[in-house]
Amino acid sequence: MKTDVLIIGAGAAGLMCAITAGQRGRRVLVLDHANKPGKKILMSGGGRCNFTNLGVTPANYLSANPHFAKSALARYAPADFVALVEKHRIAYHEKELGQLFCDDSSKQIVRMLLDECAAAGVRIETGCAVERVRHREGGFSVATGRGELHAGALVVASGGLSIPSMGATGFGYELARQFGHEVRPTRAGLVPLTLSGKHQERYADLAGVALPAEARSGRQSFRSGLLFTHRGVSGPAILQISSYWQPGEELRLDLLPDRDAAAWLPAQRTARPAAELKTVLADLLPKRLAQRLCELDFGNRPMRQYREPELSTIGARLHDWPLVASGTEGYRTAEVTLGGVDTDGLSSSTMQSKLVPGLYFIGEVVDVTGWLGGYNFQWAWASGHAAGEVV
Numbered sequence: 001m002k003t004d005v006l007i008i009g010a011g012a013a014g015l016m017c018a019i020t021a022g023q024r025g026r027r028v029l030v031l032d033h034a035n036k037p038g039k040k041i042l043m044s045g046g047g048r049c050n051f052t053n054l055g056v057t058p059a060n061y062l063s064a065n066p067h068f069a070k071s072a073l074a075r076y077a078p079a080d081f082v083a084l085v086e087k088h089r090i091a092y093h094e095k096e097l098g099q100l101f102c103d104d105s106s107k108q109i110v111r112m113l114l115d116e117c118a119a120a121g122v123r124i125e126t127g128c129a130v131e132r133v134r135h136r137e138g139g140f141s142v143a144t145g146r147g148e149l150h151a152g153a154l155v156v157a158s159g160g161l162s163i164p165s166m167g168a169t170g171f172g173y174e175l176a177r178q179f180g181h182e183v184r185p186t187r188a189g190l191v192p193l194t195l196s197g198k199h200q201e202r203y204a205d206l207a208g209v210a211l212p213a214e215a216r217s218g219r220q221s222f223r224s225g226l227l228f229t230h231r232g233v234s235g236p237a238i239l240q241i242s243s244y245w246q247p248g249e250e251l252r253l254d255l256l257p258d259r260d261a262a263a264w265l266p267a268q269r270t271a272r273p274a275a276e277l278k279t280v281l282a283d284l285l286p287k288r289l290a291q292r293l294c295e296l297d298f299g300n301r302p303m304r305q306y307r308e309p310e311l312s313t314i315g316a317r318l319h320d321w322p323l324v325a326s327g328t329e330g331y332r333t334a335e336v337t338l339g340g341v342d343t344d345g346l347s348s349s350t351m352q353s354k355l356v357p358g359l360y361f362i363g364e365v366v367d368v369t370g371w372l373g374g375y376n377f378q379w380a381w382a383s384g385h386a387a388g389e390v391v
């Protein structure tokens with residue numbers, strides 16, 4: 001059977017592109033080397049797939065060109081994906097901050113995409129490795145484990161480097177370079193941070209302690225959950241800031257983001273002069289953390305023994321606690337890969353290569369990375385849709 005459009009990668013972006021192109025009557029073949037499609041969708045959102053975010057704006061994405069994502073995001077909005085979810089009668093809910101999750105299972109999203117593919121006449125071949133790609137007059141020839149395939153258009157939707165055990169490869173980046181595209185340096189994003197040496201020793205036995213906090217790096221900050229782990233720190237606030245943090249930079253934590261500690265502490269001294277500081281702090285912070293902060297920095301005496309300036313220094317410190325991370329847990333646990341195919345070489349409205357007609361890059365392989373909270377799937381849907389409309 002003849003193929004007009006060959007898509008490499010049956011993930012979120014590839015499947016959305018296939019559906020959109022298939023609905024236009026294009027003959028679409030999707031190849032994936034994994035044993036089933038949509039593996040990352042299946043594992044996403046703790047098994048419930050945070051499939052979009054109601055508050056998506058271009059400002060929620062990191063890219064060397066912050067304008068690149070605008071066109072595609074504007075033309076395929078969260079409401080468009082929600083309409084598809086509703087058409088398939090998949091129950092969903094807003095968890096927080098506009099994040100939409102399935103009530104039951106991520107499997108429903110994969111099922112929905114595969115049903116739409118089938119309805120649009122899309123063929124999907126899994127367990128099919130791509131060995132070589134060549135550009136020829138009028139199209140592309142792709143050598144696979146199952147022989148040579150030809151198509152007029154080639155869409156690279158092979159994702160990033162995160163979670164190699166799920167089939168992630170650097171294939172898309174190599175292909176981009178092969179065709180003369182620049183690839184921006186890649187690194188793990190939305191990833192736990194590690195501590196080492198004395199910085200790790202300070203917090204190592206706090207593993208499991210969780211609290212609401214604000215994590216800051218440079219001018220970026222995120223207020224959400226913070227979790228101490230055996231290797232360092234995690235939780236949504238840390239995952240978010242990890243995409244902005246650069247090795248060597250100090251992180252600052254606001255451990256009491258909902259309080260004015262400098263006002264609260266003197267009030268506690270008046271109300272409970274005999275109570276020790278660690279006991280007072282444990283009213284607002286996890287007990288083990290309160291104790292550790294006292295050991296590391298504040299001392300632990302009855303409140304009446306702390307003078308006003310000392311309490312205001314402690315208050316300021318609670319809102320601006322320094323943390324020195326040594327690195328990240330890397331691609332093994334990262335939700336996304338920052339960097340990727342340079343957007344300068346792509347059309348922002350169609351995702352087509354400016355260098356090789358008929359070649360497209362969509363989804364995570366492109367240098368566009370979203371925040372935690374459904375933004376990355378929305379980019380996959382939107383960029384896949386943009387290419388699918390023209391491919």
Ligand code: FDA
Nearest residue numbers: 009011012013033044045050159167171363364374376377
């Ligand atoms: P994706 O990685 O989905 O698909 C790429 C496909 O290409 C894969 O199927 C792979 O097997 C295939 N492939 C790779 N190399 C190949 C080759 N050489 N030949 C053939 N096939 C090849 N985002 C979000 O918005 N909400 C969420 O809840 C989550 N949750 C989440 C949890 C976890 C644990 C992870 C790791 C990630 C998330 N994400 C997320 C991020 C989200 O999963 C990610 O951004 C999208 O899946 C990217 O979609 P793509 O289609 O670009 O790549």
